Amino acid sequence: YLIPKGWKVLPLFRNIHHNPEFFPDPQKFDPSRFE
Numbered sequence: 001y002l003i004p005k006g007w008k009v010l011p012l013f014r015n016i017h018h019n020p021e022f023f024p025d026p027q028k029f030d031p032s033r034f035e
Contacts, residue, residue, distance in 0.1 A: 003009060018026040023033070 017023060020026055
């Protein structure tokens with residue numbers, strides 16, 4: 001992707017980290033994810 005100079009990109013981390021495709025049961029706190 002080409003992002004024009006001066007533009008700001010704000011990734012939506014909450015949406016990314018709550019995607020069940022990547023994080024099974026995303027609403028559950030699982031400390032093993034941080035190992």
